[in-house]
Amino acid sequence: MWMTIDLNSEIPIYSQIRNQIIEGIVTGSVRTNDSLPSVRQFAADLGINLHTVNKAYNLLKQEGFVQVHRQKGAVVNPPDSYRANDEYYTNVNEALRPIIAESLCRGVAREDFLNICERIYEEYGNVKEGDNNG
Amino acid sequence: MWMTIDLNSEIPIYSQIRNQIIEGIVTGSVRTNDSLPSVRQFAADLGINLHTVNKAYNLLKQEGFVQVHRQKGAVVNPPDSYRANDEYYTNVNEALRPIIAESLCRGVAREDFLNICERIYEEYGNVKEGDNNG
DNA sequence: TATATGTTATATATATAATATAACAGATAT
DNA sequence: ATATCTGTTATATTATATATATAACATATA
Numbered sequence: 001m002w003m004t005i006d007l008n009s010e011i012p013i014y015s016q017i018r019n020q021i022i023e024g025i026v027t028g029s030v031r032t033n034d035s036l037p038s039v040r041q042f043a044a045d046l047g048i049n050l051h052t053v054n055k056a057y058n059l060l061k062q063e064g065f066v067q068v069h070r071q072k073g074a075v076v077n078p079p080d081s082y083r084a085n086d087e088y089y090t091n092v093n094e095a096l097r098p099i100i101a102e103s104l105c106r107g108v109a110r111e112d113f114l115n116i117c118e119r120i121y122e123e124y125g126n127v128k129e130g131d132n133n134g
Numbered sequence: 135m136w137m138t139i140d141l142n143s144e145i146p147i148y149s150q151i152r153n154q155i156i157e158g159i160v161t162g163s164v165r166t167n168d169s170l171p172s173v174r175q176f177a178a179d180l181g182i183n184l185h186t187v188n189k190a191y192n193l194l195k196q197e198g199f200v201q202v203h204r205q206k207g208a209v210v211n212p213p214d215s216y217r218a219n220d221e222y223y224t225n226v227n228e229a230l231r232p233i234i235a236e237s238l239c240r241g242v243a244r245e246d247f248l249n250i251c252e253r254i255y256e257e258y259g260n261v262k263e264g265d266n267n268g
Numbered sequence: 269t270a271t272a273t274g275t276t277a278t279a280t281a282t283a284t285a286a287t288a289t290a291a292c293a294g295a296t297a298t
Numbered sequence: 299a300t301a302t303c304t305g306t307t308a309t310a311t312t313a314t315a316t317a318t319a320t321a322a323c324a325t326a327t328a
Contacts, residue, residue, distance in 0.1 A: 012284085012285060012286090013285080013286075014285080014286090019232045019235065022232070022235050022236050022239050023232075023235045025239050026235050026238045026239050038303075038304065038305080039304085039305070040303085040304085040305095048286080048287085049286060049287045049288075050287095050305095051286075051287075051288090052285080052286060052287080054305080054306085055285090055286090057305090065239075068305070069304085069305080070293080070294060070295075070304065070305055070306080071294070071295050071296080071303085071304050071305080072295095072304080072305095073304065073305075074305090079241060082239065082240055083240055083241050084237070084240040084241055084242050088240060089250070092233065092237060092242075092247075092250060093250065093254065095233055096233070096250065096251060096254055097254055097257075098153045098156070098157075099226065099229055099230070100251065100254045100255060100258070101153065101156050101157045101160050101258060102156050103218070103226060104160045104255070104258055105156050105159050105160050105199075105216065106216055106217055106218040106222060107213060107217050107218055108218050108226075110252070110255045113226075113251065113255070114248055114251060114252070116223070116226060116227065116230065117230060117234065117247065117248060117251060118244070118248070120227065120230055120231055120234045121234060121238070121244045121247070123231075124234070124235060124238055146315085146316060146317090147316080147317075148316080148317090172272075172273065172274085173273085173274070174272085174273085174274095182317080182318085183317060183318045183319075184274095184318095185317075185318075185319090186316085186317060186318080188274075188275085189316090189317090191274090202274070203273085203274080204273065204274055204275080204324080204325060204326075205272085205273050205274080205325070205326045205327075206273080206274095206326095207273065207274075208274090
């Protein structure tokens with residue numbers, strides 16, 4: 001299984017799991033209708049508690065990325081289930097504002113900042129809209 | 135005093151203070167050599183504890199934005215004291231990666247994302263590098 | 269000398285994060 | 299039928315982060 005957990009990170013373990021599953025959807029290693037490992041199996045593989053995995057799965061469920069069935073486990077939804085909406089755009093803005101303010105404060109030119117973003121976009125393979133999985 | 139604190143936010147109060155002071159440097163309402171309010175005065179104004187303000191000030195100190203004198207309080211450093219360095223660029227990348235991955239996953243096109251960033255940059259007044267204060 | 273500053277030290281309360289066990293309910297394979 | 303695997307729920311415990319409450323200390327200044 002891909003996925004590496006940093007126990008010393010300030011990012012909670014369940015957030016690390018969530019983020020890496022979303023990364024998996026982007027890069028194509030996780031596809032629509034894929035079943036994620038069971039909470040017990042995944043927890044054992046990572047050497048952590050099943051409740052931590054469960055928390056990550058329920059977060060992904062709440063955000064529309066997966067559906068949790070009692071028997072099939074967590075199944076990845078089709079892209080239409082988690083398309084960006086107004087709420088998400090609001091969240092992105094609120095997340096970016098302090099980052100950009102600090103960059104501006106530290107003398108990072110607009111062009112440089114946009115280049116950083118573009119580099120990350122390319123790192124994820126220049127996936128086209130609606131073409132990231134399915 | 136500008137600065138509004140949202141006690142119900144999931145963002146810690148000391149982070150809100152830190153972020154808004156950095157915003158103040160960007161917009162020009164806080165300038166080099168300005169003294170920030172004393173921890174007791176600021177805490178009283180905001181209706182919070184002085185230790186919460188002190189934590190924000192020490193964070194800003196650790197990040198190079200201010201110098202804390204025993205008597206003068208927290209004084210804003212000149213821009214050269216907090217210019218972006220390699221460590222900061224690493225931090226920005228780590229902060230942006232999960233945001234961009236999720237945007238990509240949710241079908242936000244690269245152009246749209248960059249437009250959001252540009253809009254925020256313009257919101258802060260298109261300050262030129264090295265010209266944001268001083 | 270009084271006052272204001274940041275600093276340090278305790279103590280407490282609350283919330284979050286993570287773990288540890290245990291049991292429950294439902295589907296599936298043997 | 300029975301064993302096994304699923305997510306789920308329930309309790310309890312530990313550790314850490316956040317925020318507050320008091321108090322005292324050291325130092326510069328009016």
